[in-house]
Amino acid sequence: MVQPEQFDPLTYWTLWITVAAMGVGTIILYIKGRTLETQEGREHAVVSIFIPAIAATMYLTMALGFGVSRIELTTGQDQLVFWARYADWIVTTPLLLLDLALFVGADRETIATLLGLDVYMIITGFLGASSAEPVNRYLWWTVSTGAFVVILYVLVAKLPRFAAEYSDERARKFGTLRNLLAVVWFVYPLLWLVGTEGFAVIGLGFETVGFAVLDVTAKVVFGYALLAAVASTVPRRQETEASAGVTADD
Numbered sequence: 001m002v003q004p005e006q007f008d009p010l011t012y013w014t015l016w017i018t019v020a021a022m023g024v025g026t027i028i029l030y031i032k033g034r035t036l037e038t039q040e041g042r043e044h045a046v047v048s049i050f051i052p053a054i055a056a057t058m059y060l061t062m063a064l065g066f067g068v069s070r071i072e073l074t075t076g077q078d079q080l081v082f083w084a085r086y087a088d089w090i091v092t093t094p095l096l097l098l099d100l101a102l103f104v105g106a107d108r109e110t111i112a113t114l115l116g117l118d119v120y121m122i123i124t125g126f127l128g129a130s131s132a133e134p135v136n137r138y139l140w141w142t143v144s145t146g147a148f149v150v151i152l153y154v155l156v157a158k159l160p161r162f163a164a165e166y167s168d169e170r171a172r173k174f175g176t177l178r179n180l181l182a183v184v185w186f187v188y189p190l191l192w193l194v195g196t197e198g199f200a201v202i203g204l205g206f207e208t209v210g211f212a213v214l215d216v217t218a219k220v221v222f223g224y225a226l227l228a229a230v231a232s233t234v235p236r237r238q239e240t241e242a243s244a245g246v247t248a249d250d
Contacts, residue, residue: 002068002080010205015063018212022056025220032227038235040102041227047099048223051092055219058088059212074133080196080204085211086126092219094118096181099226100155104162104174114154121147129197137197145189152182173229180225184218 004012026049033045061067067084094115101111121144128140155178163171191214192198195207202210 002065002070004063004065006065008203008205011208012063014205014208014212015059018216019056019059019063021212021216022052022059022219025052025216025223026056029220029223029227032224032231036227036231038230040235041230043102044099044227044230047095047102048227051095051099051223052219054092055088055215058084059215071130071132079132081130083126083130086122086129088215089125090119090122093122096218096222097151099223100174100177100181101159103177103226103230104159104170105166106159106162110154110158110162114151117147117151117154121151125192129192141189141192141198148185148189155182167234170233173233177222177226177229181218181222184214184222187214 007015029045029049029052033042033049036042036045058067061084062082067082067087069081069083071079071081073079097114097118098111101114106114124140124147125144128137128144131137131140159178160171160174163174187210191207191210194201195210196202196204197207
């Protein structure tokens with residue numbers, strides 16, 4: 001545990017502002033979810049609402065200093081480890097992928113693959129952040145980034161096939177949602193690398209701001225965009241039934 005007074009002002013206030021942003025985001029997604037009347041919509045609403053709610057809780061632990069620990073590197077320098085950030089990610093990032101996979105009606109095997117890769121990515125990322133030996137930190141970063149590349153492959157090569165089975169509209173909206181999430185996630189390992197956990201090109205304050213912006217975008221903005229896409233798209237079950245009806249008529 002670290003005393004919050006030890007944070008620089010930018011880090012301290014960014015953490016508290018993000019707690020508020022995630023809390024407001026949770027309320028916004030709850031209100032949006034209440035407008036969805038289909039079974040598919042309600043499923044997405046439940047998943048999407050929990051994501052910023054969990055993030056708000058973990059950011060609160062960091063703002064209070066509980067979600068942060070201090071380790072000593074082999075170089076003799078002290079290193080802050082925001083372990084609550086990884087506790088957040090190991091729950092919320094699989095939920096984000098689940099949200100996206102459910103939108104296209106992916107099968108269980110594909111969903112399990114995505115979620116397994118994601119958990120592996122976060123665990124190895126945490127091992128990098130908590131390693132005292134700098135070389136090991138970059139080794140684990142490489143392993144974690146490798147898992148991320150495989151996740152991108154599944155998002156780009158496999159999930160579109162499921163979306164295409166329903167309609168061009170759903171496939172198009174999936175592409176927009178996937179691209180938003182992929183671009184945001186692509187920045188995470190780069191920020192880690194230039195931040196205090198990597199080469200320390202930028203200070204803790206700017207690193208915290210960067211992760212906060214990425215987290216709010218991935219959890220609140222993406223969540224709202226997904227619920228809006230669900231609201232304006234014909235439910236998967238109706239599309240399936242319509243296709244079956246056409247086949248029967250033929």
